[in-house]
Amino acid sequence: xxxxxxxxxxxxxxxxxxxxxxxxxxxxxxxxxxxxxxxxxxxxxxxxxxxxxxxxxxxxxxxxxxxxxxxxxxxxxxxxxxxxxxxxxxxxxxxxxxxxxxxxxxxxxxxxxxxxxxxxxxxxxxxxxxxxxxxxxxxxxxxxxxxxxxxxxxxxxxxxxxxxxxxxxxxxxxxxxxxxxxxxxxxxxxxxxxxxxxxxxxxxxxxxxxxxxxxxxxxxxxxxxxxxxxxxxxxxxxxxxxxxxxxxxxxxxxxxxxxxxxxxxxxxxxxxxxxx
Ligand code: ZN
Numbered sequence: 001x002x003x004x005x006x007x008x009x010x011x012x013x014x015x016x017x018x019x020x021x022x023x024x025x026x027x028x029x030x031x032x033x034x035x036x037x038x039x040x041x042x043x044x045x046x047x048x049x050x051x052x053x054x055x056x057x058x059x060x061x062x063x064x065x066x067x068x069x070x071x072x073x074x075x076x077x078x079x080x081x082x083x084x085x086x087x088x089x090x091x092x093x094x095x096x097x098x099x100x101x102x103x104x105x106x107x108x109x110x111x112x113x114x115x116x117x118x119x120x121x122x123x124x125x126x127x128x129x130x131x132x133x134x135x136x137x138x139x140x141x142x143x144x145x146x147x148x149x150x151x152x153x154x155x156x157x158x159x160x161x162x163x164x165x166x167x168x169x170x171x172x173x174x175x176x177x178x179x180x181x182x183x184x185x186x187x188x189x190x191x192x193x194x195x196x197x198x199x200x201x202x203x204x205x206x207x208x209x210x211x212x213x214x215x216x217x218x219x220x221x222x223x224x225x226x227x228x229x230x231x232x233x234x235x236x237x238x239x240x241x242x243x244x245x246x247x248x249x250x251x252x253x254x255x256x257x258x259x260x261x262x263x264x265x266x267x268x269x270x271x272x273x274x275x276x
Contacts, residue, residue, distance in 0.1 A: 074126030197241025
């Protein structure tokens with residue numbers, strides 16, 4: 001059954017990349033002023049900052065820190081490259097802990113020319129290597145399957161089934177992030193969302209829309225309602241699977257970044273109630 005319309009912003013989270021022109025401090029101030037409940041922080045916004053102080057600032061503004069984006073990119077051509085990725089992910093865990101983020105979203109990586117099966121093996125190995133550090137820090141890892149158009153270099157994990165398969169053998173510190181932009185087309189989506197819920201691994205839910213036609217493979221995501229994703233239906237599945245976390249608005253769009261970001265945030269709130 002499709003979910004009922006959302007009537008308030010108590011589960012609205014915005015990713016800092018959605019309002020990319022804003023610094024972390026501006027995003028903090030404007031999200032709080034707009035009544036946004038949560039924030040997912042992208043690592044680039046933390047550059048040159050005291051991360052613990054940034055986390056404190058967000059919490060004092062009344063924002064819930066939902067997750068840190070992003071870790072991953074485990075596959076590499078040689079052992080040294082794979083070790084470098086593991087080290088960077090451990091650093092990402094440290095950053096999440098300092099910020100006070102309970103979750104890291106993993107864009108798992110892929111290597112053009114390397115079989116996807118081998119990349120998936122390296123991803124599983126990478127996650128296993130980072131997991132003890134994440135567990136000790138109390139930070140969970142969410143595998144985010146990416147649309148197959150990114151299977152060359154961004155992620156060898158392209159369906160929710162693959163993400164569930166990958167997450168299943170690990171303990172509760174490894175789960176999955178469901179992003180409608182990447183998964184809306186999959187005829188197994190409803191069943192795999194239900195399975196993800198049964199496994200206790202549905203850790204995050206990201207929303208945006210698929211514009212038709214899409215003019216850029218990365219930077220042309222739409223505001224909810226501006227595309228063809230059945231958002232209410234998918235949220236219905238996610239909630240039927242037991243998910244009660246935030247609906248995270250994650251939009252990469254050169255078109256929308258060029259507009260007034262305060263106006264854009266108002267549009268996000270409208271689209272959240274009308275279409276999400
Ligand atoms: Zn996402």
